[in-house]
Amino acid sequence: MDTITLLQPDDWHAHLRDGEALRRTVPDLAKQFHRAICMPNLVPPVKTVEEAIAYRQRILAHVPNGIDFDPRMVLYFTDHTPAEEVVKIKQSDAVNAIKLYPAGATTNSENGVSDIRKVYPVIEQLEEHQVPLLLHGEVTHSHVDIFDREKRYLDEVLVPLLRQFPQLKIVLEHITTADAANFVLEQGRNVAATITPQHLLFNRNHMLVGGIKPHFYCLPILKRQTHQTTLLEVATSGNPKFFLGTDSAPHAQSKKEQACGCAGCYSAPNAIELYAQAFEQMGKLDKLEGFASHFGADFYGLARNTKTITLVRQSIQVPAQLDYLDNDPIIPLYAGQTLNWSLQ
Ligand code: DOR
Ligand code: ZN
Numbered sequence: 024m025d026t027i028t029l030l031q032p033d034d035w036h037a038h039l040r041d042g043e044a045l046r047r048t049v050p051d052l053a054k055q056f057h058r059a060i061c062m063p064n065l066v067p068p069v070k071t072v073e074e075a076i077a078y079r080q081r082i083l084a085h086v087p088n089g090i091d092f093d094p095r096m097v098l099y100f101t102d103h104t105p106a107e108e109v110v111k112i113k114q115s116d117a118v119n120a121i122k123l124y125p126a127g128a129t130t131n132s133e134n135g136v137s138d139i140r141k142v143y144p145v146i147e148q149l150e151e152h153q154v155p156l157l158l159h160g161e162v163t164h165s166h167v168d169i170f171d172r173e174k175r176y177l178d179e180v181l182v183p184l185l186r187q188f189p190q191l192k193i194v195l196e197h198i199t200t201a202d203a204a205n206f207v208l209e210q211g212r213n214v215a216a217t218i219t220p221q222h223l224l225f226n227r228n229h230m231l232v233g234g235i236k237p238h239f240y241c242l243p244i245l246k247r248q249t250h251q252t253t254l255l256e257v258a259t260s261g262n263p264k265f266f267l268g269t270d271s272a273p274h275a276q277s278k279k280e281q282a283c284g285c286a287g288c289y290s291a292p293n294a295i296e297l298y299a300q301a302f303e304q305m306g307k308l309d310k311l312e313g314f315a316s317h318f319g320a321d322f323y324g325l326a327r328n329t330k331t332i333t334l335v336r337q338s339i340q341v342p343a344q345l346d347y348l349d350n351d352p353i354i355p356l357y358a359g360q361t362l363n364w365s366l367q
Contacts, residue, residue, distance in 0.1 A: 036268030217268025
């Protein structure tokens, strides 16, 4: 097998940033994916349908000629999101979901939700209108160890949330633990998860053994190998509850390589090839299309794509760095390493 043709994939979790960054991020993503969920953690965050539509226009202005890219927008949930905004999402053809960052959990999450119980009236509307709630699933209490924050979120936040709102559509974003994978497996069809390429290809040893590698630092943080193995198993199982979401999160090299480096891996330039690498390691390339091109669209209630892409078995080396901001390049995930498959 030397080529694989897939229905064009979608990225259900991407950070494109704004302004100058879009010159890099939009073409990198749009050369592979037809749609992407564009995360709203800008400064200031994208809080209303109106702001999301304006952001979408700024993204579209950077789509290269001849490429058909359809940014799917998401609002940033705050303590002050009005319940009426949910109906506006439902009526909008540009916005598909709302993202909840626990305040303080990650990059630009300061305006996130301080206590989920405070926003239950809005969540009630999400359940009623079947608007997906996208969750950064980590607790933020300073006394909880960073490696335990996802597991604690399942127990302390998700279990009570689903008890109160059993029909709520939830995407548990970028899951990193066997606990989260098993949790999703135990729920109904209304609960799904995205999985990133870094959490399939790497574990915390890659980040920490033999010297600290800041380009592997993302949130939720890479976990131990047993968790990586479970993520690989569920991603390649053909179960439609698990689908592609890169969490590609660009930060310039100078912001990653410093005493207090930012969280995020920039996987966009070779995202589909990175996933192909992981699926091939599992001997499950036949399961890539469902994960990358079917299950996310089905969960969001959107039509599957109609065009295709082809991957060829031809090694490519990921560039050591790429132009990003003025005089401040970016280091992509897998920089300098070789991928077995490349996009035709
Ligand atoms: O590593 C991450 N980077 N995790 C997140 O949750 C946010 C993201 C970012 O926006 O940089
Ligand atoms: Zn993210």
